[in-house]
Amino acid sequence: QVQLTELGGGLVQPGGSLTLSCAAAGGSVNGVEMNWYRQAPGKQREVVASLTRAHTTRYADFVKGRFTVSKDRTENTLYLQMTNLIPDDTAVYYCNAFFGSDYNVWGPGTQVTVSS
DSSP states (O other), rough: OOOOEEEEEEEEEEOEEEEEEEEESSSSOOOEEEEEEEOOOSSOOEEEEETTTOEEEEOOGGGGGEEEEEEESSSSSEEEEOOSSSSOEEEEEEEEEEEEEEEEEEEEOEEEEEEE
């Protein structure tokens, strides 16, 4: 069974950058749609960025031009490069592997805090 682990969260000042990674273990996510979600306190989880099976990317409007989603050559690690961070980006960020409607894997999440 595939397990996902996010790394790279932390505290960053407004305008700063962070890169999150999501490593898959126990199986392959090659050819699987991968997503980054986030959840801020008191808010619903929302999709941030997606990398489709066709290797196209989709971004939420609030991160377009600031965040970039990608995979490494092995296709078993997903990244989220975040630049020009703002306080509203503060949230727990989750990696998701969408194999299909009946099989959806989530990582435990990593905290990103944007504050001066």
